Amino acid sequence: MLEALIFICFLLSLVFIFFKSKPQYPFIGDYLTIHANRHRLTEWTSENIRTSPTLTFLVRRPFGQARVITGNPDVVQHILKTKFSTYQKGFFRTNLFDLLGDGIFNVDGDEWKFQRQxxxxxxxxxxxxxxxxxxxxxxxxxxxxxxxxxxxxxxxxxxxxxxxxxxxxxxxxxxxxxxxxxxxxxxxxxxxxxxxxxxxxxxxxxxxxxxxxxxxxxxxxxxxxxxxxxxxxxxxxxxxxxxxxxxxxxxxxxxxxxxxxxxxxxxxxxxxxxxxxxxxxxxxxxxxxxxxTSTALTWFFWLLFKNPAVESEIVKEIKDKSDSLIFDEVKEMVYTHASLCESMRLYPPVPVDTKTAIADDVLPDGTLVKKGSVI
Known part of the structure; x- marks a missing residue:
């Protein structure tokens, strides 16, 4: 009985350590840490990015699945522009296929180019x-x-x-x-x-x-x-x-x-x-x-409510431009435009984009990427 109690306490202490740190173990990987932060995954991801010297870190999911997560602008440009054809929809397509099928956000290559054009x-x-x-x-x-x-x-x-x-x-x-x-x-x-x-x-x-x-x-x-x-x-x-x-x-x-x-x-x-x-x-x-659009506007108005001085400046700018045509006046609203951009920087409507590498690669920050890796 005593041995069983000691064994249970030992397991509980290990679980506690798993939850408090970011370990990587065979089979379960970072599962316990991910599970503990399941209600705040975007925040948890952002925290890990900020504490990484390269703004890139690796998450190991159960059964050896690895994902590279980055907030490094050079890496993002590398994936979405420089090596655009190397990073495709992959498992993103699998997850969304039932809803999006072969729509523009779920295809690559010539299909994507045609729809974009x-x-x-x-x-x-x-x-x-x-x-x-x-x-x-x-x-x-x-x-x-x-x-x-x-x-x-x-x-x-x-x-x-x-x-x-x-x-x-x-x-x-x-x-x-x-x-x-x-x-x-x-x-x-x-x-x-x-x-x-x-x-x-x-x-x-x-x-x-x-x-x-x-x-x-x-x-x-x-x-x-x-x-x-x-x-x-x-x-x-x-x-x-x-x-x-x-x-x-x-x-x-x-x-x-x-x-x-x-x-x-x-x-x-x-x-x-x-x-x-x-x-x-x-x-x-x-x-x-x-x-x-609705997500961006919701956060925008919430931030205006929290920052009345900014709200006053925006109202003033709208009144100053009210004699212009509606389309032209929007282009001239510099302060409002800047406020909206800052709102989306703080609370991006789409905080995560997912790609899958179709070939081995090395990211600008030195991270090695294997074919099939999710980024």
């Missing part, structure tokens, strides 16, 4: 001006501002993140599909597609945080738990996207209709009739335009 038309000066002056301006003045004004007059509490997500969702659906979901209306409707999209993004993202990926793959194979819900959510999202695609095709063949110039129309007009391919692309753009 076609999509770039949407971000030309002319397209952006049209988007801001017609789509965003309407959404602002006819939906967002009236809701905020009414809430202020009635002293009503609003979930700002939800409101801004609805605002971004309406905007991106208009630019991607030429379709208005009217998600930001006074009744704040419970749209089935939006809820399904939320669930699909959340569950797909959770796959990245699982230390042993085989677990979610087993759940998917058995069609149980969160993976069952993911399958249902993705089905709902794709059914909605296919419905919009069908309507858009009809619009483009109907010579008498007023045809909109949106992302979906461009892809269909380019000769791509594969419905899955086109829907993959559009779903990717909804993901990019909705969550990143």
């Amino acid at each position: 076609l999509s770039s038309h949407e971000f030309s000066t002319h397209s952006l001006r049209h988007f801001v002056e017609h789509v965003v301006d309407t959404e602002l003045n006819e939906r967002l501002l009236p809701i905020l004004t009414t809430a202020a007059a009635n002293d009503t509490v609003l979930d700002l993140q939800d409101i801004l997500q609805r605002f971004a969702f309406d905007n991106i659906c208009k630019i991607a599909f030429g379709y208005d979901p009217a998600y930001l209306t006074p009744s704040l409707p419970h749209a089935k597609f939006a809820v399904a999209f939320d669930d699909a993004v959340r569950i797909s993202s959770e796959r990245f945080r699982i230390n042993t990926p085989v677990l979610w793959k087993i759940k998917r194979f058995l069609n149980i738990g969160s993976e069952k819900r993911l399958k249902e959510a993705v089905t709902e999202v794709r059914q909605f996207a296919m419905k919009i695609l069908s309507e858009k095709k009809q619009e483009l063949t109907d010579k008498s209709s007023i045809q909109s110039v949106d992302l979906l129309s461009r892809f269909i007009s380019s000769g791509h009739s594969d419905e899955k391919f086109v829907t993959d692309i559009v779903i990717s753009f909804i993901l990019a335009g909705r969550d990143t």
Whole structure:
């Protein structure tokens, strides 16, 4: 009995040491440390980067899986520019394939180049001006501002993140599909597609945080738990996207209709009739335009609330520029632009990007990278 008690105390002391330090052991690697910080992985990652002399460190996951994590600007440029073709989507693609399929954020090589080239038309000066002056301006003045004004007059509490997500969702659906979901209306409707999209993004993202990926793959194979819900959510999202695609095709063949110039129309007009391919692309753009924009704006307004002096300067700048056209005045708002950039530096909407090396390499800080390594 005494021997058993001593043995248990010995094991507990080892566990304590595992949790307090950053050990790397056979089979389990950094599992206990990762698990202890599972509620603050971004913060934990940032702390490790800051304490590393090279701003790069290695995490060993269970069963020998190793990942290189870096915040070194030279390394980031090396991966995303200098050796761009060497670092591809890899397991990122595997985790998000059910939702994104072969969309622009989930492909490499020629497929990526083609989608990027076609999509770039949407971000030309002319397209952006049209988007801001017609789509965003309407959404602002006819939906967002009236809701905020009414809430202020009635002293009503609003979930700002939800409101801004609805605002971004309406905007991106208009630019991607030429379709208005009217998600930001006074009744704040419970749209089935939006809820399904939320669930699909959340569950797909959770796959990245699982230390042993085989677990979610087993759940998917058995069609149980969160993976069952993911399958249902993705089905709902794709059914909605296919419905919009069908309507858009009809619009483009109907010579008498007023045809909109949106992302979906461009892809269909380019000769791509594969419905899955086109829907993959559009779903990717909804993901990019909705969550990143709403997250950035939520943190921005929270920081303004915490820094009233900055808020006063921004209000002053807006008043000084109010005689200009809406698109031109935004370009002239230097202080507001700087504040938004600083907000995204402190709270980046996408704090992590993941790549997989398809060949052995040496990073600028001297880190050796083996083929198949996750960065």
